[in-house]
Amino acid sequence: MPxxxxxxxxxxxxxxxxxxxxxxxxxxxxxxxxxxxxxLLGACVLAVRPRGKALLTSFxxxxxxxxxNQLYGVWRVARAGAALPPTTRALRLSLxxxxxxxxxYSATDVELWPTDSVHEHPFxxxxxxxxxxxxxxxxxxxxxxxxxxxxxxxxxxxxxDQGFFCGVGNYLRAEILWTASxxxxxxxxxxxxxxxxxxxAALLEVPRASLRFRSARGERRFTFAVFGRAGxxxxxxxxxxxxxxxxGRRLYLCVTCQPL
DNA sequence: CTTTAAACCTGCTGGC
DNA sequence: TGCCAGCAGGTTTAAA
Numbered sequence: 001m002p003x004x005x006x007x008x009x010x011x012x013x014x015x016x017x018x019x020x021x022x023x024x025x026x027x028x029x030x031x032x033x034x035x036x037x038x039x040l041l042g043a044c045v046l047a048v049r050p051r052g053k054a055l056l057t058s059f060x061x062x063x064x065x066x067x068x069n070q071l072y073g074v075w076r077v078a079r080a081g082a083a084l085p086p087t088t089r090a091l092r093l094s095l096x097x098x099x100x101x102x103x104x105y106s107a108t109d110v111e112l113w114p115t116d117s118v119h120e121h122p123f124x125x126x127x128x129x130x131x132x133x134x135x136x137x138x139x140x141x142x143x144x145x146x147x148x149x150x151x152x153x154x155x156x157x158x159x160x161d162q163g164f165f166c167g168v169g170n171y172l173r174a175e176i177l178w179t180a181s182x183x184x185x186x187x188x189x190x191x192x193x194x195x196x197x198x199x200x201a202a203l204l205e206v207p208r209a210s211l212r213f214r215s216a217r218g219e220r221r222f223t224f225a226v227f228g229r230a231g232x233x234x235x236x237x238x239x240x241x242x243x244x245x246x247x248g249r250r251l252y253l254c255v256t257c258q259p260l
Numbered sequence: 261c262t263t264t265a266a267a268c269c270t271g272c273t274g275g276c
Numbered sequence: 277t278g279c280c281a282g283c284a285g286g287t288t289t290a291a292a
Binding site: 276 | 290
Binding site: 001002003006053068069070071072109122123160162169170171172173174227228249250 | 283284285286287288
């Protein structure tokens with residue numbers, strides 16, 4: 001159940017395990033993907049780039065693999081000679097070089113595109129800036145909050161819309177709103193300058209903190225302030241965290257820190 | 261334009 | 277042990 005940080009981390013692991021050498025093995029687990037074997041065998045991986053929750057793996061053949069983990073997909077990697085951990089999940093695609101293997105399980109949203117036109121993919125065509133992209137800075141986020149057209153949409157809905165910013169999912173939504181002290185029913189139109197600044201900062205800081213904390217081995221994991229913590233004290237004011245539903249998804253908030 | 265509901269993909273958990 | 281219902285850190289589409 002990955003959001004941006006998990007996908008960014010997967011991208012690094014995949015790139016690290018495959019290296020730049022030619023693919024020595026391509027195994028597919030979906031009939032639809034059979035053409036990938038012939039198309040990619042012997043190809044070199046040029047880059048593994050995340051785009052929000054999508055992953056773009058480009059090859060020397062001029063092809064780019066689009067993959068999306070959806071709710072349940074998972075990438076596993078292993079060094080050459082080492083076995084992938086055993087699993088009951090369905091293997092969808094496995095790529096191997098002399099250096100290692102990267103394998104995608106369960107997710108079915110996998111397509112091979114010409115690199116030239118992969119930006120025309122229906123998902124990629126409509127995504128907004130990636131909150132984990134190092135080139136996206138506070139000024140860019142603040143400007144987008146000022147000019148984004150849907151001024152009267154609830155922030156709860158907006159944050160999950162990948163066309164607004166991509167890479168934000170359900171746990172990040174809750175943590176971002178809490179960090180900015182904003183109620184999910186607030187709208188862009190209603191924000192004061194200070195509130196807009198707080199939201200812009202949280203949009204960048206929270207996903208980056210999640211990526212940072214879980215990436216370092218041995219370091220403590222990113223801990224949620226409110227997500228999944230119904231009834232437990234808000235880390236800021238001590239009031240009990242509340243679980244609600246917002247746009248059909250569960251949402252946690254502190255009604256004291258995030259008043260309407 | 262905005263919100264809600266349903267559908268779809270798959271995996272896991274808990275109850276019976 | 278086996279089956280089913282319900283939920284899920286996602287997205288798209290249709291309908292209200």
